[in-house]
Amino acid sequence: MDCVFCQIIAGEIPTDIHYRDEEVIAFADINPVAPTHLLIIPRQHIPSLAHLPDDETPLIGHMVKIANQLARDEGISESGYRLVISSGQQGGQLIPHLHLHLIGGRQIEATLG
DSSP states (O other), rough: OHHHHHHTTTTOOOOOOOESSSEEEEEOSSSOOEEEEEEEEEOOOOOGGGGGGGTHHHHHHHHHHHHHHHHHTTTOTTTTTEEEEEOOOGGGGOOSSSEEEEEESOOOSSSSS
């Protein structure tokens, strides 16, 4: 298994798990850009958002729901946070496994408005 996220899901790489259920797990990013920087990933290997099958679109809603819950748990829901999904190399995706970044705990500069 070459995918580092699949290795984390399989328990082969230890990490700081913040949430898990039958569809997703969430853990701390190893290169955080803010005091709170968590990744929410599906247990199913989906290479990117562009590869998300039509019948799996509810998965994105579940990932956002968990991100909102984690933002409350982390105490950043009222002050604000950013959710980011990058897709593909030119989109800035570094790991070829669909993932959602939850970033907060400090002022984040507006880049798109």
